Amino acid sequence: MSNNKPxxxxxxxxxxxxxxxxxxxxxxxxxxxxxxxxxxxxxxxLESARRPSVIWLSFQECTGCTESLTRSHAPTLEGLIFDNIxxxxxxxxxxxxxxxxxxxxxxxxxxxKGNYLLVVDGSIPLGNPGYSTIAGISNLxxxxxxxxxxAAIIAVGTCAAYGGLPHANPNPTGAVSVEEIIKDKPIVNxxxxxxxxxxxxxxxxxxxxxxxxxxLDHLGRPLAFYGNNIHDRCYRRPFYDKGLFANxxxxxxxxxxxxxxxxxxxxxxxxxxxxxxxxxxxTSFPIEAGHGCLGxxxxxxxxxxxxxxxxxxxxxxxxxxxxxxxxxxxxxxxASGLLNRRKKSKAEAAHETVSVKDLQREDKS
Amino acid sequence: MNSAEFLLWVRGxxxxxxxxxxxxxxxxxxxxxxxxxxxxxxxELRANGVSAGLRTIFTRSTPADKNxxxxxxxxxxxxxGFHIGLFVVIFLLTPHIQLIQSLxxxxxxxxxxxxxxxxxxxxxxxxxALLWRRLTHPVVRYLSTPQDYLVWAATFxxxxxxxxxxxxxxxxxxxxxxxHILSVxxxxxxxxxTKLTHAFTLFxxxxxxxxxxxxxxxxx
Numbered sequence: 298m299s300n301n302k303p304x305x306x307x308x309x310x311x312x313x314x315x316x317x318x319x320x321x322x323x324x325x326x327x328x329x330x331x332x333x334x335x336x337x338x339x340x341x342x343l344e345s346a347r348r349p350s351v352i353w354l355s356f357q358e359c360t361g362c363t364e365s366l367t368r369s370h371a372p373t374l375e376g377l378i379f380d381n382i383x384x385x386x387x388x389x390x391x392x393x394x395x396x397x398x399x400x401x402x403x404x405x406x407x408x409x410k411g412n413y414l415l416v417v418d419g420s421i422p423l424g425n426p427g428y429s430t431i432a433g434i435s436n437l438x439x440x441x442x443x444x445x446x447x448a449a450i451i452a453v454g455t456c457a458a459y460g461g462l463p464h465a466n467p468n469p470t471g472a473v474s475v476e477e478i479i480k481d482k483p484i485v486n487x488x489x490x491x492x493x494x495x496x497x498x499x500x501x502x503x504x505x506x507x508x509x510x511x512x513l514d515h516l517g518r519p520l521a522f523y524g525n526n527i528h529d530r531c532y533r534r535p536f537y538d539k540g541l542f543a544n545x546x547x548x549x550x551x552x553x554x555x556x557x558x559x560x561x562x563x564x565x566x567x568x569x570x571x572x573x574x575x576x577x578x579x580t581s582f583p584i585e586a587g588h589g590c591l592g593x594x595x596x597x598x599x600x601x602x603x604x605x606x607x608x609x610x611x612x613x614x615x616x617x618x619x620x621x622x623x624x625x626x627x628x629x630x631x632a633s634g635l636l637n638r639r640k641k642s643k644a645e646a647a648h649e650t651v652s653v654k655d656l657q658r659e660d661k662s
Numbered sequence: 663m664n665s666a667e668f669l670l671w672v673r674g675x676x677x678x679x680x681x682x683x684x685x686x687x688x689x690x691x692x693x694x695x696x697x698x699x700x701x702x703x704x705x706e707l708r709a710n711g712v713s714a715g716l717r718t719i720f721t722r723s724t725p726a727d728k729n730x731x732x733x734x735x736x737x738x739x740x741x742x743g744f745h746i747g748l749f750v751v752i753f754l755l756t757p758h759i760q761l762i763q764s765l766x767x768x769x770x771x772x773x774x775x776x777x778x779x780x781x782x783x784x785x786x787x788x789x790x791a792l793l794w795r796r797l798t799h800p801v802v803r804y805l806s807t808p809q810d811y812l813v814w815a816a817t818f819x820x821x822x823x824x825x826x827x828x829x830x831x832x833x834x835x836x837x838x839x840x841x842h843i844l845s846v847x848x849x850x851x852x853x854x855x856t857k858l859t860h861a862f863t864l865f866x867x868x869x870x871x872x873x874x875x876x877x878x879x880x881x882x
Binding site for chain 1: 664665666667669670673674675677678681682683684685686687688689690691692693694696697698699756757758760761764765766767771772773774775776830834835836837839
């Protein structure tokens with residue numbers, strides 16, 4: 298907090314050249330689908346931006362999101378920008394602990410009232426406040442307190458965005474996402490398990506440049522990064538269209554790099570930038586490594602049927618349902634058929650034969 | 663409810679409810695027909711009806727003669743276009759085969775998706791043409807009941823939503839896929855209670871007609 302240099306100066310002191318900085322601005326602009334004319338504006342805004350105060354709250358999470366952001370690869374500009382935001386509170390990364398840590402959070406909230414960014418990772422348990430606490434304060438209470446004077450909230454990771462793993466059936470802690478609790482603040486969901494690091498810095502850059510959050514899709518995700526699904530951008534897509542599939546993980550199809558749809562790839566319903574931005578400094582993404590997409594940036598991805606069941610299969614045991622239906626249907630059908638037969642034989646038994654004589658009776662009299 | 667929760671419901675409970683109603687309903691319908699019973703045939707059989715019955719199942723799919731085909735060319739072409747298209751879409755698209763395989767335990771090879779896409783378009787156009795004829799032809803229009811329009815819509819919707827999902831038209835794909843599956847569930851539930859049952863009973867009645875004629879020694 299004491300270090301309140303503009304971002305540009307801080308980056309230069311860390312050995313980032315002007316050229317490298319502009320390159321980052323241009324990449325960010327293109328990633329976020331902004332016109333090239335916006336590059337100088339982004340550069341200017343980031344250059345002079347005072348480091349935004351960021352309070353990072355970790356609730357029911359695995360620290361994977363923080364690990365992804367801080368250790369994904371050797372220092373890059375994204376990493377440095379992330380390092381240079383004034384991270385006033387992050388209980389995994391900060392040196393202070395206990396009362397000192399909480400004091401830092403309170404001081405940051407007081408000093409930047411209405412201007413700080415709140416980053417949340419992890420879901421919030423509603424079942425029992427004791428399921429997850431920090432310094433004796435329940436997650437729900439802390440979120441409400443910090444969110445009250447935040448400028449905006451970034452829900453990082455699928456747990457914070459949609460409930461994620463803790464929310465998975467049967468959801469023992471009653472876990473919910475940030476947007477289910479906070480209704481009156483702008484919230485950006487940056488889901489993924491973990492999310493792609495550049496998406497976070499992209500959202501931060503957008504916020505610093507324009508003073509507002511980027512355009513979001515129907516699930517609250519920045520359209521620039523979550524506008525396309527994995528399936529449509531997948532390099533294995535031609536194999537899907539041709540009908541060439543891997544049926545097991547070690548058959549000929551798998552070796553030839555054919556489509557993984559039958560092995561449970563959830564790419565068609567997963568919106569994320571993995572297939573274009575890729576992971577580990579652009580090295581690859583899961584499908585390139587031969588494993589189907591798990592759909593980690595989508596709500597309820599843990600409950601989308603088995604990870605290795607095709608997307609078109611039911612999430613429940615369809616064969617058992619069909620067996621029950623056949624058994625009940627056979628019994629009901631037979632019963633109905635027998636009732637019909639009984640009705641028929643009763644009608645036959647009650648049938649009175651009419652002779653010609655009977656018909657002539659009236660004429661006689 | 664967001665798109666993921668909706669998709670989860672239609673792939674899970676929704677599909678299972680629809681499947682139970684479909685299987686129970688269809689079995690009741692079919693068993694009632696099979697258990698109707700027929701009067702004993704006292705006449706001497708002129709031939710075995712089995713081969714005639716089997717033959718009739720297939721021969722009734724071809725036009726009886728050139729004249730009647732020419733007279734109803736429109737129904738013939740649109741009817742075949744729709745039925746063949748629907749068959750290919752249901753049984754030869756990879757995700758559908760995958761679903762059937764998870765249900766029955768076995769599958770078969772699929773057609774490339776662009777080919778299935780073409781058949782979807784054929785089926786959609788044929789269905790629209792058939793509806794147009796139903797609305798404009800005075801006799802067909804007079805004979806149409808509300809059920810005819812309901813069944814048309816129930817068949818058209820899965821094709822349309824499937825086409826829209828594949829091409830990402832107008833709505834987010836996750837929503838479209840959910841609506842597509844839901845429309846199929848609607849179709850499955852209507853199936854046993856409407857004239858859609860003809861997909862099963864058609865073959866029974868063809869067999870029966872063929873068999874009866876065969877036993878009497880006449881052509882069916």
